[in-house]
Amino acid sequence: MKPARRLLQLVALWAGLAIPLIWLDSTGLVALWWALGGLITVIALLDGWQLTRQPAPQAQRILPSALSVQQPHPVRIRVRSNSLPAGTLLADRHPGDDPDTGLPCLLNPAEDELTELTYPYRPSRRGPTEFGDLEFWLPSRLSLWSARKSVAAACSVPVYPDFSRLHATSLDASHTYLFSGTRLQPRRGEGMEFHQLREYHAGDSLRQIDWKATARRRTLISREYQDEQNQQILLMLDGGRRLAMPVGELTGFDHALNAALLLAWSALKQKDKAGAMLFSGDQPRWLPPVQGQHGINHLLNGLYDLHPSEHASDFNLAARQLLKQSRRRALVVLITRLQQEDRDDLMSAVTLLRKHHLVLVADMLLPEQENLARADVHDFDGALQVCAAAQEQQERQQLHTRLRHAGALVTATTPQNMPAQLNHLYLMLKRSGRL
Structure with a gap:
């Protein structure tokens, strides 16, 4: 409980009256001044005592069963109007990663039975997120005090990748190839x-x-x-530090995970099986292939809390682990960001996987480097940046060529274009009979 502004003003006014009393030097006025102070004290104590006996409002928080990262979601708070004093301050203990919720705010009881407040919450990170109790600051009857009352409402809500695009027509497995501009070859x-x-x-x-x-x-x-139908798609996600770099509002790993989930959704709609494996992460994870459109929930629940680690990517070890889990022929989609030092390790991994699977390596290109290839050069520093980017791109192309000679399929695109690119290649491979 803390004093309200009105009480502080009364105390300041009472203290200010003591200044003229010093000059008047009247015993009667001094006694009256002390009596006024005692009256203010008694009234304030009674008002505070009444506030301490006042129960917390009857309230509840209503949340979606799951949230999507970087997407705003409505959070509703319902309070019984007859238990809510006018001028109550609400401060919900929501996760602190969104500063634009508009809380705390003042609540006044509505004429209806329930007073409802809705505020937006936009999570910035995947994984379980914690909401605490509801916190109300109630004014006293004379508005001399305000007391904090908590309502138990602690809960945990999963924050999934942004799966709002799962139903986007641009990634519909049954229509993408019609608008791709590429002629599909019929089966023999x-x-x-x-x-x-x-x-x-x-x-x-x-x-x-x-x-x-x-x-x-x-x-x-x-x-x-x-x-x-009933073919297998195995998604290998690089959980090492190379995908921890920020790309826009998300990390490279978030973009890779979104692309993997959209590809899995496309495969499930085609009545194929989709599974996933995280390698080089703090908690390596294997999700066996599942079938049916409800299988996307299984993959979401198994992958939504993953984050990149500080480990280096070990492709050879990941290939051996995958072969222990599944030797049935499948399309293995390795999503990573290639670097020149990966050459020997990656070539060994592709050689192992090619004995049993069709391998597709998805190389994530940074938008900044793509922009450098088309940038105008105005000074010496700019020329050095363009030359360095061109050399890195040349080395990357050489690595792509070696991977293709080893029997792997290779695609390189920016994070924003990767979901559509992987989906398109999957459909091309399926309709050409290579799976």
């Missing part, structure tokens, strides 16, 4: 799954005609095929 017939028989359509090849069904029905019947 091997590796295609039979779907159903149907009437012959103009343009069907002779190999599609089912002659036995045609003879029975005395009309041309064609076989209809569909893409193979």
